[in-house]
Amino acid sequence: MATVITDRSSDGSSPFDKDDTGLNRHVFIACMIAALAGLLFGLDIGVISGALPFIAKEFGLATHTQEWVVSSMMFGAAVGAVGSGPLSRKFGRKYSLIVASILFSVGSLGCAIAGNPEILIVFRVLLGLAVGVASFTAPLYLSEIAPQRLRGSLISMYQLMITIGIVVAFLSDTAFSYEGQWRWMLGVITIPALILFIGVLMLPRSPRWLALQGRHVEAKQVLALLRGCDVSAKKELEAIRESLKIKQSGWSLFKSNSNCRRAVYLGIVLQVMQQFTGMNVVMYYAPKIFKIAGFASTEQQMWGTVIVGLVNVFATFIAIGLVDKWGRKPVLKLGFLVMAAGMAILGTLLHMGVTTPVEQYFAAFVLLIFIVGFAMSAGPLIWVLCSEIQPLKARDFGITVSTATNWIANMIVGATFLTFLQVLGNAQTFWLYAALNLVFIFVTMALIPETKGVSLEKIEQNLMKGVPLSKLGRK
Ligand code: BGC
Numbered sequence: 090m091a092t093v094i095t096d097r098s099s100d101g102s103s104p105f106d107k108d109d110t111g112l113n114r115h116v117f118i119a120c121m122i123a124a125l126a127g128l129l130f131g132l133d134i135g136v137i138s139g140a141l142p143f144i145a146k147e148f149g150l151a152t153h154t155q156e157w158v159v160s161s162m163m164f165g166a167a168v169g170a171v172g173s174g175p176l177s178r179k180f181g182r183k184y185s186l187i188v189a190s191i192l193f194s195v196g197s198l199g200c201a202i203a204g205n206p207e208i209l210i211v212f213r214v215l216l217g218l219a220v221g222v223a224s225f226t227a228p229l230y231l232s233e234i235a236p237q238r239l240r241g242s243l244i245s246m247y248q249l250m251i252t253i254g255i256v257v258a259f260l261s262d263t264a265f266s267y268e269g270q271w272r273w274m275l276g277v278i279t280i281p282a283l284i285l286f287i288g289v290l291m292l293p294r295s296p297r298w299l300a301l302q303g304r305h306v307e308a309k310q311v312l313a314l315l316r317g318c319d320v321s322a323k324k325e326l327e328a329i330r331e332s333l334k335i336k337q338s339g340w341s342l343f344k345s346n347s348n349c350r351r352a353v354y355l356g357i358v359l360q361v362m363q364q365f366t367g368m369n370v371v372m373y374y375a376p377k378i379f380k381i382a383g384f385a386s387t388e389q390q391m392w393g394t395v396i397v398g399l400v401n402v403f404a405t406f407i408a409i410g411l412v413d414k415w416g417r418k419p420v421l422k423l424g425f426l427v428m429a430a431g432m433a434i435l436g437t438l439l440h441m442g443v444t445t446p447v448e449q450y451f452a453a454f455v456l457l458i459f460i461v462g463f464a465m466s467a468g469p470l471i472w473v474l475c476s477e478i479q480p481l482k483a484r485d486f487g488i489t490v491s492t493a494t495n496w497i498a499n500m501i502v503g504a505t506f507l508t509f510l511q512v513l514g515n516a517q518t519f520w521l522y523a524a525l526n527l528v529f530i531f532v533t534m535a536l537i538p539e540t541k542g543v544s545l546e547k548i549e550q551n552l553m554k555g556v557p558l559s560k561l562g563r564k
Pocket of ligand 1: 134251252255363368369372401467468469495499
């Protein structure tokens, strides 16, 4: 879930939505289309778990090649995330989204008709590029067109769309699994990709990007359309121009300022933690895990996977409800604890041998508890934290680095799971993830700041004064 909030002024508010006129038709349609990009992101994460067993069978794939079929997409996404900063700056958010939707369409179609694993991997990389570009650009676009009052909920909606995309992919995989039609599983995503392409063509350009290019007349026209009021549009444009006076100088600040480096490193640590919880092991290999837990039929494995996806969607609401009540740290610590317990118990069950139906269902239940642990905490919260800790001048740079880290760590997890099962053993692999989650509780206590209710300006002041990372939220 890539939340990129780059438009906040240092007091934590949007610099350009002071005269909020609410959610009119144009904003609504634009948000729906950007959210469709989130759905596609989720579809592409979710689709591979159900398709993989059939692909492996048809091509007779070795473990290692299977891992590459999965993780080639994350490789593409890491490259896409790095490239999308310059792309969306030079050509604009709208054209970046057009590029992403073309890549989504070509990638999905290419995967569906791939005649051998090599071609499949090439098209998975292409799909990854689309996911990387979309995961950076869509939330950015959303945050630049949404009125301030609605921005928080629109960005949460984007995150929710990703989890919904995952579950829809699991469902469609299940429907096609009866006949083992993996090509349809992968190919059907071309339809939402084409809808996105057509939709994006109709989007207005981001007013903030237009202003960045000095195209103020056009920026004002778009704002007038979005806000339905000329006076608001004029004021908002002034606020945008004011905020643009702060030039992004991430790389030079990173090189020259050790405090800025601390924030970038913290972003890296946060994203590595999110991925090394092992969540995507479940997202990509759920049917395999159900198989290890004794669910022998494809039908059981597929429906188990659908339930995993549904629990992921619903538990995300727990995070949305808790994050501003309890704060980030307590929710994260609880989440890591729940995930550690889930992985530890699952490992122990596998160690003892899962044979009776009661044991099987208990193993599935424990897996779902793990999912709840992730979705209520690290899933959404890591993205929120990553966008809060970067100093304003280096925000674009910091978020690009942390987003790329997310995909690289994601790729490592996807590319090692099956090998771990073979080399370490089933139980030991889950214990490894349990141990990592335990370590993350201590990392959270030692390094992660509590940012609830603290302005971005205060966080930045503390950072630049050299206050320890865990105290960055000190008022
Ligand atoms: C993570 C993804 C993961 C998804 C699952 C996101 O926050 O970044 O890697 O697949 O959550 O819901």
